[in-house]
Amino acid sequence: MDLSEYSFFNPSPNFREMSILKALTESSSVSQERLARLAGIVPSMVNKYIKDFEDSGLIQKEGENRRNMKYVLTEAGKFRLQYLTILYLKESAKLYTESREIFGEVLDVLKESEHESFYLYGAGIIGGILADILRTEGMRIIGFLDDSPAKQNGTFHDLHVFSPDEAECKDETAVIVASFRHADNIVKNARENGMKNVMVFTISRTGKVELEQVK
Numbered sequence: 001m002d003l004s005e006y007s008f009f010n011p012s013p014n015f016r017e018m019s020i021l022k023a024l025t026e027s028s029s030v031s032q033e034r035l036a037r038l039a040g041i042v043p044s045m046v047n048k049y050i051k052d053f054e055d056s057g058l059i060q061k062e063g064e065n066r067r068n069m070k071y072v073l074t075e076a077g078k079f080r081l082q083y084l085t086i087l088y089l090k091e092s093a094k095l096y097t098e099s100r101e102i103f104g105e106v107l108d109v110l111k112e113s114e115h116e117s118f119y120l121y122g123a124g125i126i127g128g129i130l131a132d133i134l135r136t137e138g139m140r141i142i143g144f145l146d147d148s149p150a151k152q153n154g155t156f157h158d159l160h161v162f163s164p165d166e167a168e169c170k171d172e173t174a175v176i177v178a179s180f181r182h183a184d185n186i187v188k189n190a191r192e193n194g195m196k197n198v199m200v201f202t203i204s205r206t207g208k209v210e211l212e213q214v215k
Helices: 013-026 032-039 043-055 075-102 104-112 125-136 183-192
Strands: 059-062 070-073 117-121 140-145 159-162 173-177 198-203 209-213
Touching: 013 032, 013 043, 013 070, 013 075, 032 043, 043 059, 070 075, 075 104, 104 125, 104 209, 117 125, 125 140, 173 183, 183 198
Parallel strands: 117 140, 117 173, 140 159, 173 198
Antiparallel strands: 059 070, 198 209
């Protein structure tokens, strides 16, 4: 996992250790910068981790000189990596379950509806979150809709971004408004473009995630 993609979660010492050991199994000559990025640390800290691993017997040097020297995991290092991976998977599964509970009501509403496919109106942060969640749940996302000409005909989260007048909204297709600041304007534009089955993704002041049907 490349932590440069995340800003909310801070890496624990166990995560950093696992990331470096795993990277060394994939490439014994991986760069210091790459190890630092994977572990979420500054490059100068990598040497400390490497030294600690050597002192603990988790890795060893191979090679006759610095030019061809590389680090490989010992049996103790491989066992340590297996153990850390189990801890990581356990906590990742728990986090996924809790995330599923947060979006549970939204997912239940969509699954109980007769809609077979969806547009996400708003190619921004909220739209990206919904795209990832809905695709993980096996739902068909046709693409994004966005009012910005700069975003139209491009891609966002590997999905095409259409202009609103390009949307083909059939009875089995729903449009999910994925924006907080511009939700009212988006709903208005959706109606003007003849879109049916419009729903608005909301987060209440208490943090509850909901999906409201536009009447």
